[in-house]
Amino acid sequence: MRKGIEQRITSLLKDTITPKQLTQVHAFYIKTCSSSHSHKHNRFLQAKLLATLVSLPTSIDLHYARSLFHSFPLPDTFIWNTMIRAYLYAHNPQQSLTLYFQMLLHHHHHVSVDSFSLSLVFQACARLLDWENGTKIHTHVFKLGFSPDLFVQTALIEMYAKCGHLDCARKVLDSMEEPDLVSYNVLLVEYIRFGEIKMAHQLFNKMPHRDLVSWNTMIHGYASLGDVEQRQQSNEALKLFHEMQVANVVPDRVTMSSVLSACASLGALGMGKMIHEYIERNGIGVDMKLGTSLLDTYAKCGDIDNALRMFEQLNHKDVFTWSVMIMGLANHGFGEQALLCFSKMITEGIKPNDVTFLGLLSACSHSGLVDKGWVCFKSMSRVYGISPKIQHYGCMVDILGRAGLLEEARELIRTMPFEPDAIVWRALLGACKIHKNADLAQEATLNLLELEPHVDGNYVLLSNIYSQAKKWDRVVMLRRSMKCSNIQKVPGSSSIEVDNAVYEFVSGDKSHPKSLEIYEMLEEVLDRIQCAGYKPLTTSTVQDFDEQEKQNALSTHSEKLAIAYGLLTTAPGSPIRIFKNLRVCEDCHLSIKFISKVYKRKIIVRDRNRFHHFDGGSCSCRDYW
DNA sequence: CTAGGGTTAG
Numbered sequence: 243m244r245k246g247i248e249q250r251i252t253s254l255l256k257d258t259i260t261p262k263q264l265t266q267v268h269a270f271y272i273k274t275c276s277s278s279h280s281h282k283h284n285r286f287l288q289a290k291l292l293a294t295l296v297s298l299p300t301s302i303d304l305h306y307a308r309s310l311f312h313s314f315p316l317p318d319t320f321i322w323n324t325m326i327r328a329y330l331y332a333h334n335p336q337q338s339l340t341l342y343f344q345m346l347l348h349h350h351h352h353v354s355v356d357s358f359s360l361s362l363v364f365q366a367c368a369r370l371l372d373w374e375n376g377t378k379i380h381t382h383v384f385k386l387g388f389s390p391d392l393f394v395q396t397a398l399i400e401m402y403a404k405c406g407h408l409d410c411a412r413k414v415l416d417s418m419e420e421p422d423l424v425s426y427n428v429l430l431v432e433y434i435r436f437g438e439i440k441m442a443h444q445l446f447n448k449m450p451h452r453d454l455v456s457w458n459t460m461i462h463g464y465a466s467l468g469d470v471e472q473r474q475q476s477n478e479a480l481k482l483f484h485e486m487q488v489a490n491v492v493p494d495r496v497t498m499s500s501v502l503s504a505c506a507s508l509g510a511l512g513m514g515k516m517i518h519e520y521i522e523r524n525g526i527g528v529d530m531k532l533g534t535s536l537l538d539t540y541a542k543c544g545d546i547d548n549a550l551r552m553f554e555q556l557n558h559k560d561v562f563t564w565s566v567m568i569m570g571l572a573n574h575g576f577g578e579q580a581l582l583c584f585s586k587m588i589t590e591g592i593k594p595n596d597v598t599f600l601g602l603l604s605a606c607s608h609s610g611l612v613d614k615g616w617v618c619f620k621s622m623s624r625v626y627g628i629s630p631k632i633q634h635y636g637c638m639v640d641i642l643g644r645a646g647l648l649e650e651a652r653e654l655i656r657t658m659p660f661e662p663d664a665i666v667w668r669a670l671l672g673a674c675k676i677h678k679n680a681d682l683a684q685e686a687t688l689n690l691l692e693l694e695p696h697v698d699g700n701y702v703l704l705s706n707i708y709s710q711a712k713k714w715d716r717v718v719m720l721r722r723s724m725k726c727s728n729i730q731k732v733p734g735s736s737s738i739e740v741d742n743a744v745y746e747f748v749s750g751d752k753s754h755p756k757s758l759e760i761y762e763m764l765e766e767v768l769d770r771i772q773c774a775g776y777k778p779l780t781t782s783t784v785q786d787f788d789e790q791e792k793q794n795a796l797s798t799h800s801e802k803l804a805i806a807y808g809l810l811t812t813a814p815g816s817p818i819r820i821f822k823n824l825r826v827c828e829d830c831h832l833s834i835k836f837i838s839k840v841y842k843r844k845i846i847v848r849d850r851n852r853f854h855h856f857d858g859g860s861c862s863c864r865d866y867w
Numbered sequence: 868c869t870a871g872g873g874t875t876a877g
Contacts, residue, residue: 499872808874
């Protein structure tokens with residue numbers, strides 16, 4: 243074949259990005275081969291064809307790759323490696339491994355494994371979580387007398403780490419003479435994936451340099467982890483974002499996405515808005531993922547209007563985007579809108595997944611849509627081929643229970659194809675509380691305490707049920723057993739963001755510097771709403787206090803303090819947003835309705851379960867919560 | 868050739 247044609251095909255391959263283009267080049271190659279110039283195949287060009295096929299941005303046509311591979315009578319190391327890569331990229335790491343072992347058998351054909359083969363096969367082991375083969379091949383590295391290669395070692399770190407052998411991974415890293423950023427970052431990512439945030443942070447501090455990926459990994463770690471100490475972790479994410487800027491590392495959309503999820507879990511709307519402005523000011527392009535983050539942040543910070551605006555602005559939406567919107571509407575109590583959103587999603591040809599249905603069922607639950615809940619639940623498997631998980635059954639139990647269909651809820655628990663978990667029993671127990679069914683409550687309690695004997699919230703819920711029924715002896719017994727098992731009650735707290743700083747109040751809190759003013763304000767508030775007809779709902783207190791004591795305990799609940807502070811510090815007529823760690827109590831719910839009317843304020847409360855929008859004396863939950 | 872981001876019930 244003439245040199246000119248070889249060069250022409252090489253340059254054609256360079257510009258090949260679609261499978262169709264590739265077949266065209268291939269056809270051209272075959273034509274020139276069979277033409278008069280040469281009948282011999284060109285090994286170099288064929289290898290290049292295969293390599294191009296494997297590196298196309300689209301998914302790999304394995305049939306095609308295999309036929310190319312088999313056209314070589316004696317594939318060399320490069321060609322073997324390319325085929326191993328083909329399987330790896332085509333999500334078939336098992337075949338990569340098989341091919342690697344076949345390659346070893348071709349030793350007599352002078353085909354030898356090189357550092358590319360090794361790094362690829364370790365990646366395959368990492369994806370398969372195949373520690374056994376991984377370690378076995380690790381010994382090959384020594385046997386073959388390889389000088390330690392950066393890529394091989396990095397792949398080894400990933401293999402050990404992904405298989406859960408974080409200490410082995412660390413040993414490989416520590417043994418490296420000059421680990422590069424990727425070697426560090428790989429381990430950082432795996433530490434985070436295993437929830438080892440402390441180890442990650444130590445490594446992060448130890449690194450000689452940190453690049454964008456290192457920072458992003460750490461920020462994401464703090465923003466996404468932390469069921470425990472959620473608040474601290476989210477604040478740590480924001481702190482790191484600040485440090486990153488001090489270190490002159492320019493953030494990108496990945497950074498923004500993580501920082502936003504920290505804002506979302508803090509409920510920090512002001513901070514979220516600042517980040518949004520930062521994104522716009524710095525020309526960071528909003529792609530689908532970042533857009534979904536923004537949407538989710540607005541929804542979780544109580545600003546459903548901006549969430550909807552964001553949703554409208556996004557040109558491309560996938561199942562995540564739609565699910566986030568549906569869940570947002572659900573949490574704000576807009577059940578019908580959530581269902582409408584779902585219909586639109588279907589019309590636009592987006593396939594729902596199991597999370598989408600959690601949003602829908604949650605919407606039905608928050609809005610008391612029993613029939614529609616059943617329709618959704620049944621359509622899951624019948625129409626969309628998604629089999630309901632225990633979470634979906636949990637939602638259905640909640641929907642039925644809240645609506646007072648306690649027997650139906652109990653029957654569903656009995657017939658569902660899962661062992662009921664604590665969450666299911668708690669949903670039933672909560673329903674028993676609303677609808678005052680002592681017998682069923684007894685059954686749910688026994689099951690719940692067997693599964694979760696150490697969760698404070700369960701005792702609080704039970705205690706509320708007993709005091710509602712005025713069974714004070716039971717309440718006392720419960721408190722005693724809590725004390726015996728050393729179960730601490732998580733105190734209720736409410737926070738409010740003023741001038742981008744978050745203040746947190748607990749019941750009877752006097753720690754705020756403006757405490758005196760806050761309590762004066764609270765007194766005025768209570769006076770004014772009482773004039774408007776508010777009467778304290780003392781039945782929801784746990785203790786067998788006298789009436790005045792009960793009222794006093796209620797009047798300084800954390801949400802009331804936070805609202806008093808909000809009234810003091812924000813402009814008249816502007817909305818007040820409160821974030822509570824537990825569910826809002828009935829008396830607070832009632833009084834906030836009055837406050838919204840008397841002070842002409844929109845008050846948005848995010849409690850443990852959902853949002854309450856108070857306006858003009860009523861709440862968006864229509865007292866169904 | 869290896870590294871980083873978005874949804875998950877009550």
